[in-house]
Amino acid sequence: MSPSNQLLASLEFSLADRFYKLACKPGLKLLRHMTRGLMHHAAGLGHQRTLLVFGQRLLQDGLTNRERMLGAEYLLKAAQQGNAEAQWLTGGIYEKGMAPFVQSDSNAVTWYARAAQQGHPLACERLAQAYRQGELNLPASSEKASYWDQAA
Template sequence: MSTLAADLIYPLVNGLVRLPLWSSAQARQQLRLKGLAWCACRGHVRAQSQYGHFLYFRGRSSEQRHQGVQFIIAAAQAGDVNSQYQAALLLEQGSDALEMNTAAAIHWYQQAGEQGHVQSVRRLIQIYSKGELGVNVDGQQARYWMAKDQRHELAS
């Protein structure tokens, strides 16, 4: 039931930014963030992605950034391609909220790449062509991802 409620409320929350219900954009943003948090806590994947991104990049404390990472990872695990890419970037770089883990970063790049996420595919080409992130140069993997990149360019 709570997921169904979040599915119904999420579009309303997301639309708050565009509605001139209050004269203050800050009041709309605060209400929107509360709504995103509510939906994210109830498992709404897009809300987890958006709220996690907000907490990680705009959070004022290490605790908020850590919570943001948890929401991003949850959305990535649920198949959200943008969160998979974001998780890969965060794991590749590491921070006060997330320890660097290059093997996990490659995993998330691959998950997003398999769904056609262009930046992930191009990062994987670079990783396997140059032997980055602790992997050996792997021409077969590089060619696999290059083929995916070419298919994307042909489809565009």
């Protein structure tokens, strides 16, 4: 992302994030529309923080399936940019399966591992549990479970 686009996206995110809670109140439809528009634009520019925050909000609070799917897509983009929290959340999306992301143990493990390698404690715990229980198509291994327990 060019420096000017990065600055624009950062400003849009800051403004929209400050307005977000206010915009959720009844009767402020125009502010809500403006806030979402700023978030969509900043996410479209690839602003990692926007992709993470707005992606989470859409995934959890989206009113339609399309909004929840867009939230998952934004999280995947942030994960691909190396954001550990987004990688952890993307692992969960693949573990559970959510259109258009088909359930995939191997993709879930990949994203959990990427987050865990960056020290994300919940990703470390999930991998430890998966190795302990033989989940996510991983072989049961007390050695690997112990490794991820210590990493957490």
